Amino acid sequence: MLNYYKNLMKGEFMSRETALVTGASSGIGLELAKLFAKDNKNLVIVARSEDKLNELASELSEKHGVDVKVIVKDLSNLNAPTEIFDQLNAENLEIDYLVNNAGFGAVGPFSELEYERQVNMINLNVTSLVALTRLFLPGLIEKNSGGVLNVGSLAGFQAGPNAAIYYATKAFVLSFTEALSSELKKTNLKVSCLAPGPVATGFGEESGMDNALLFKTVVMNVNDVVDVAYIEFMKGKTVIIPGLINKFLPQLGRIFPRKVVREIAGKLNKT
Numbered sequence: 001m002l003n004y005y006k007n008l009m010k011g012e013f014m015s016r017e018t019a020l021v022t023g024a025s026s027g028i029g030l031e032l033a034k035l036f037a038k039d040n041k042n043l044v045i046v047a048r049s050e051d052k053l054n055e056l057a058s059e060l061s062e063k064h065g066v067d068v069k070v071i072v073k074d075l076s077n078l079n080a081p082t083e084i085f086d087q088l089n090a091e092n093l094e095i096d097y098l099v100n101n102a103g104f105g106a107v108g109p110f111s112e113l114e115y116e117r118q119v120n121m122i123n124l125n126v127t128s129l130v131a132l133t134r135l136f137l138p139g140l141i142e143k144n145s146g147g148v149l150n151v152g153s154l155a156g157f158q159a160g161p162n163a164a165i166y167y168a169t170k171a172f173v174l175s176f177t178e179a180l181s182s183e184l185k186k187t188n189l190k191v192s193c194l195a196p197g198p199v200a201t202g203f204g205e206e207s208g209m210d211n212a213l214l215f216k217t218v219v220m221n222v223n224d225v226v227d228v229a230y231i232e233f234m235k236g237k238t239v240i241i242p243g244l245i246n247k248f249l250p251q252l253g254r255i256f257p258r259k260v261v262r263e264i265a266g267k268l269n270k271t
């Protein structure tokens with residue numbers, strides 16, 4: 001009996017919630033995973049870089065005593081979401097929070113960017129996000145707790161010449177998440193779209209945006225972004241825009257004609 005209370009004090013009988021974070025090997029996903037662990041959540045972390053995921057898993061389980069499961073997957077592969085879902089089901093591992101963060105961009109004219117890279121971008125930024133949400137959402141609705149955090153972008157608020165597909169994928173994420181949030185408003189689920197402006201992560205170099213005017217403006221520190229994201233997601237805010245100036249940018253679409261706003265975006269995307 002004494003042991004029971006000792007274990008209870010140590011929290012061993014407390015069942016922890018679990019967060020699945022995609023793209024947790026670097027940048028925003030990695031820092032979000034750290035915040036979930038600090039908040040006593042177990043984790044399932046997904047990306048392609050096995051070494052980085054294993055390193056993060058050891059760090060988080062040592063530091064916070066949480067369980068961290070690593071799943072190495074290329075989410076631009078259309079089978080990947082079902083494989084992840086089936087694997088977790090087979091292991092009886094339930095998800096409470098789904099963080100669809102993995103994504104990438106590419107700068108350049110649509111007709112010149114590599115075809116396969118653009119299709120993979122849609123597969124990753126849109127299709128995998130929708131598939132994972134559709135697969136895990138019924139479980140969340142049944143529990144009536146937890147939620148879905150989709151990582152969009154300020155790019156989602158207008159068309160983006162010279163990064164057309166990236167902007168269009170993020171417009172999808174924003175629209176989809178807002179609609180989902182509305183559909184689920186009578187539940188206890190949190191449904192948010194994080195829409196950051198430029199952030200100092202691997203994204204700039206990977207997308208080529210590092211050389212664009214956009215990344216010569218205000219680039220936020222990743223920790224400032226995730227701190228706001230985590231707090232506002234847990235509060236249930238639907239659209240989360242970290243940074244004071246960034247909050248103003250979507251309003252441009254209300255002040256100026258769409259034509260003007262997309263020309264400005266095109267200029268910011270020029271390298």
Ligand SMILES: NC(=O)c1ccc[n+]([C@@H]2O[C@H](COP(=O)([O-])OP(=O)(O)OC[C@H]3O[C@@H](n4cnc5c(N)ncnc54)[C@H](OP(=O)(O)O)[C@@H]3O)[C@@H](O)[C@H]2O)c1
Nearest residue numbers: 023025026027028047048049075103153198199201202203
């Ligand atoms: N940084 C910005 O300025 C900015 C602004 C607005 C929105 N965002 C969005 O924030 C999200 C995270 O980006 P980040 O800034 O943190 O960039 P990042 O540092 O490049 O991180 C991207 C993450 O996505 C993972 N990933 C990429 N391709 C993948 C694939 N095919 N399958 C599985 N995982 C994949 C990467 O892991 P592996 O390479 O190990 O697979 C990495 O963990 C993206 O959705 C991005 O669009 C970024």
